Amino acid sequence: MTADTVDLMVRQMRVESAGVVSLRLEHPDGAAVDRWTPGAHLDLHLGGGLVRQYSLCGDPDDKTGYRVAVLHERAGRGGSRRVHEALRPGDSVAVSAPRNNFELIPSTRYVFIAGGIGITPILAMIGEAERAGATWELHYGGRDRTTMAFVDELERYGDRVHIVTENVDGILDLATLLGAAEPDTLVYACGPDGLLTAIESYSEVWPEGAIRLERFKAKERVADDGGDAPFRVVCEQSGVSATVSPEKTILETLEESGVNVPNSCREGFCGTCETRVLCGTPDHRDSLLTASEQESGATIMLCVSRARSDELVLDL
Template sequence: MSTPHSPDGETLLTVTRRRQAADGVLDLTLARPDGGPLPEWRPGAHVEVLLGNGLVRHYSLCGDPADRSGWRIAVLRTSASRGGSAHVHDELHVGVPVGVRGPRENFTFRAMERCLFVAGGIGITPLLPMVAAAEAAGVEWRLLYGGRSLASMAFLDELAVYGDAVRTVPQDQFGLPDLAGYLGAPDEKTLVYCCGPEPMLTAVEDLSRTWPAGTLRTERFQAAQLPSDTVDSAFDIVLSGSDVTLRVPADRSILDVVRDARIPVPSSCTEGICGTCETEVLEGEPDHRDSVLSVEERESGETMMICVSRSRSPHLVLDL
């Protein structure tokens, strides 16, 4: 039996379960109305949830990848919500239909001899199935999980089964977690997975600069801040499929210019965090400004996120 799709590739699902996972955190399960299996996914994957009125939000899958009967997400209601989290909390009740695209895998888990997980607040969501995968694979692992308070930290009951491998650090009791002490010395046999608020991600990135390349993997829920001295310049792009050359002004994105030329390109977040608009670069040097590609992927220059990234060279040739 096929999965029901709308013309734009959206999968039509229904909310089948809803519970409060912590203060301000809603735990939802989405499933096919006909009960059929959903596509496979791996720990770290996320889906795009279409909330109506043009709102599209990206949420990590935090359930069991082996359970294809439903997709589980958890959504934090934020005071600075632009409408997404408020809509989820106020409108997505059991039985309500919702459009979903994906899953997308930009933050995939790879078992290593040793894994260190660092979660801040709702950043626990993509790490929850990673921890389960590490445990199942017999990998040595630890999790540092920080939050404003115990009441605000979701899934503590599920994490309790791992005992001392999980360290919870509620800020109202213990202050900020000791990231330097937790990470320790650089180790080429250790992978670090981190997801949380921007200050935590920045701190972990700074502490990991001396670690071997590829040992830190992060996921952001919002775009990283660009340096204050960042300058945008105009450049040309060549679309290899039509040999058309387009000028990208300093105040516009590649995605904007390509769409103006009526070239269909998939995109979603327009902030460089979802990976939907990843495009192959055939010639030229991208100026990467996304929060998806790893250091190694950026250095290779093989792809770029055209919603935010620009060019260091006078022109780029793109596989469009």
């Protein structure tokens, strides 16, 4: 455990579908867990330097524990294999405080779209929409029902939930769902990159900010054949300054200079290393900030983004 984490016990593990297991995490002494809001995630420190983010998919009003669900990705980076193959009830896991980069904004109507394990943050959002009396519908796609977690849990919502299986129904009909903007409606989507990229292509049809996405990994990015130029980074609070070479990220450069910056994914999608920019122009390469947030240049993800100016001054 570090100063930024607490040790929780795996109270229960449950198979939710083929390849997906949920974890119930509680304080060993029965203490209340931190408050969280729909869309939040936890960092799980899984040993050997593995830190992975998993969306909270339980009830925010339940202060006795957290629930997350993990897809077993055998070709992944190792976090899900650790959970599925090594973690067991009774084990202790260091866990961060909940963080939310996918906040559910109040609206009179929602369209929720989930692909596969992307259902996890949507579950709590549906519960919040219900409590608020909002109109909502869910379109949940997967290969087949055996691979789709929480389908039984969603049955109580009746015909507001649309289960779309590739082996029977084909893929989600995004053109029908998103081809025309609906008034007073927000779209929340989570799932594989291909689905989110397709959904993102409808952003021009909808008002800015109406389509909101969460990714589990970084967007595919076209390489810049011109290469990256070096630039200077200055930490206003600590007085540290250093040159970021083309081969290093800002985060790596600051770590080598003795500046401790909280970080997790190191791929630009979790938001842990987001830092305020005091002066200079960022070259945004993250998968989290919206177009308007990137245009403002107010913050930067240090793990992937660079600078368009010769110098960046950071609030560090």
